Amino acid sequence: MSLAKVGAVVLDCPDPHALAGFYAGVLGGTVVDEEDWVELKVPGGPVVAFQTAPEYVPPTWPSPEGSQQFHLDLTVEDLDAAEKEVLALGAKPLDADDRARTFRVYADPVGHPFCLCAC
Known part of the structure; x- marks a missing residue:
């Protein structure tokens, strides 16, 4: 319980x-x-x-001097398609260059980090 x-x-x-x-x-x-x-x-x-x-002050990512506080992991079927959609909605890539990984890191329009993760 x-x-x-x-x-x-x-x-x-x-x-x-x-x-x-x-x-x-x-x-x-x-x-x-x-x-x-x-x-x-x-x-x-x-x-x-x-x-x-x-x-409000957005977190910095990555930053050894600061903390991202938290982030959301959002699972998706197709990383490339989901990336295209979140960028069109206003997300900014933070660490999406490594295409071999099963996740990519973005910031929402006010700077909260979130990851798109392959399911």
Whole structure:
């Protein structure tokens, strides 16, 4: 028996509506708007929520002086096709040059790192 379960993964950002739109484009799901708090309800997955952080500073990756805090691993069937789509949605490549690996690293439009991972 577990003590708790994940209710939501919450990302700070300057504009929760815009970032929820980005992740809805990547993950699908339904965006539920509550002003400074926006939720993305993804079927079969945890809620991904976005909250306003006026002083938001994106993490640096990679950085020996800083921390990325956390990142999302998103599994995909086709790395090349998924890469094309996330770049079109506004992601930026951070470490996607090694085509032999089973994952590639990107930043969302406000700088949170995430990986596309082959399943």
